[in-house]
Amino acid sequence: MLVCFQPPIRMLTSIAQKFKISAIFETRINGIYSILIAQIIFIILLLVTGFLFFRKAKEIYQNIQLGRAATLNNTGGVKNMLLLALGQKKMFQNMLPAVMHGFIYVAFIITQIELLEIFADGVLGEHRLFLKSFGDGFKGFYTFIISFIEILSVLALIATFVFLARRNLLKVPRLVMPEMNGWPKLDANLILIWEIWLVVHIFLMNGADAALHPDKYNFAISANFVAPLLSGFSDGTLQFLERWGWWGHIIGVLAFLVYIPYSKHLHIILAFPNAYFLDEKPAGKVDNMPTITNEVKAMFDPTFTPEPVTDTNGTTQKFGAKDATDLTWKNLLDAYSCTECGRCTAACPANQTGKLLSPRKVMMDTRDRIDEIGKGMQKEGKDFEDGKALLGNYISNEEIMACTSCNACVQECPVTINPLDIILQLRRYQILEAAQSSEEWNVMFNNIENNQAPWQFSPMDRDKWRTEI
Amino acid sequence: MTELNIPTMAELLAKEKEPEILFWVGCAGSFDDRAKKITKDFCKILNAVGIEFAILGQEEACTGDPARRAGNEFLFQMMALQNITTLNGYNIKKIVTTCPHCFNTLKNEYPELGGNYEVVHHSQLLQELIDSGKLKMQGGGTFKGKKITFHDSCYLGRANGIYEAPRAVLQQLDADLVEMKRCKTKGLCCGAGGAQMFKEEEKGEQRINQLRTIDMMESGAEVVAAACPFCMTMLSDGLKEKEHQAEVLDLAEIIVSQNQL
Structure with missing residues (x-):
């Protein structure tokens, strides 16, 4: 089985040699000059992807502020952030997905240690800086540590x-509902394929290193399972493969960073603030509307002087919500935190009995609409109006x-999103x-x-x- | 059977008496034939254990729950402020109700409008009475050995986290308490909440209570215990449609039947 991995690796090597791009990768053997080039490329990559990430993150922050x-x-x-997000x-209401998701989650968190070293190596032109410096x-x-990560x-x-x-293949019902057609489905698959890319490259990097220096790098998986695959290659090829793995991984990471805020995968970040801001009121309590309290009190008692109702931006608040901007910023944070898992919709009694309602779609629609409004406002300013509404x-x-x-739906959501709150505001x-x-x-109202x-x-x-007893 | 003693607040006030607790009957409990039976049975229990209670009678009005869930906040607040004026006028401290919707609204939504009361659902009060030994369940009886399941009302369960009190009451019977495949936090709605009780369901493949009926039937239960007048209607209709012999009974009815009150 191991042999079948060799042809693609050979192919990569020959492509690289043909296009002479190996010079960029083989920084460690070609002296200070190419190390410098690699460092500069790395730092530029870092700056560009960092800029792109923060630009989109700021856009999302501003969109949430529109609520x-x-x-x-x-x-x-913090308590909820630790319990619910971290x-x-x-x-854990649903064991199989919980454990599987847990693997990816824990691997992602712990990998940050190795990623930190990769960043340090990239910027400083070093190789396995942590090992070297300690x-x-x-x-x-x-x-x-590296074995644990592996x-x-x-x-x-x-x-x-x-x-x-x-x-x-299995087409788990909640993952293949109508609202998942098109981009949401592609988005979900892209993230998973990306994950494979990242893991394959880190093993290529560690495996090539282990094959090159069996005495030095004895990592649990790569030394025992990947290095033997690469044993037939020359040192030069191994060095190239190590660099390929390194660059492949870090480019994958940086591209993913840029991709996250465009994707449902944003939940890996927003689950934290969303849990932090979770209002722990009883789930059955519907938010009060103080403006209406004032009206009703004035109706009952003409001498009643209403307490001023403080409003967001000094704008008159609509009764209920027609568009995404009429919702609260927490509703909008909810929408951006949604990773479209569909537990809400799978549990929804209306959806289960064939009605149109899907709480997940409510969240996706809210996010897509506030995104659209945000983009419109970027182009046309605050008065943006496209004649559409949520x-x-x-x-x-x-x-x-x-x-x-x-x-x-509220009960099911692992990242404490509340679709019901939005539905009631629309009603x-x-x-x-x-x-x-x-x-x-x-x-009913008349009665x-x-x-x-x-x-x-x-x-x-x-x-x-x-009297009827 | 002795005459039931069900005074109104006004009647007690005339005698310069204050009850221990106000029984909030609710609209279903006052007007719906099936729910009225539950109301009376609950009064029988209160009388039997000697709790001094009163009702508001004609001074009671809809809490506004269906109006608020339908989106009519104006009507909700009109009802809420009217009820709060009445309740505060009588200096009410503690309320018990057999309706989870009234319970939720009185308990969670009236405080910010000026109505602060200790509100309990009758399942909680019944559990309290059992725990304190004031209410003793007789052995044997019609429920002995029968399979009983409990249907969680959304407004009791998920909305307010009350899952154990009703089950604690049922555990007092010599019955075989079974759970439906969807129960507690995962309990399936009967289809009546969110003001659906007052309209036809939207277009779909089936009604929600038809789906819940399958759960009830699969549980093999001969008695389905409920603790909400709307669930009562929905579940009974669902079973009737399937001509299934299982009976839906409120906790209060079960106690009255068991203790032959």
């Missing part, structure tokens, strides 16, 4: 293939009318601003107003049951 103020009374703060507490006494510990990387690789299979162009009335407010707009209520609900009950019974009969 109105949120009333967060009892945020869990500890992934809610993932001396031989550190070698055992270094080998342990074992986790293998587990992550297995998980990646399991995930690819779940999406493309409600109507993205989310239909039929979708929000199907919700039973059962909180299953408020329909009733309070657009006066678009169903006939049946109008009857409550006139009979103090949702049905048409006389309030005088409310305690009649006492």
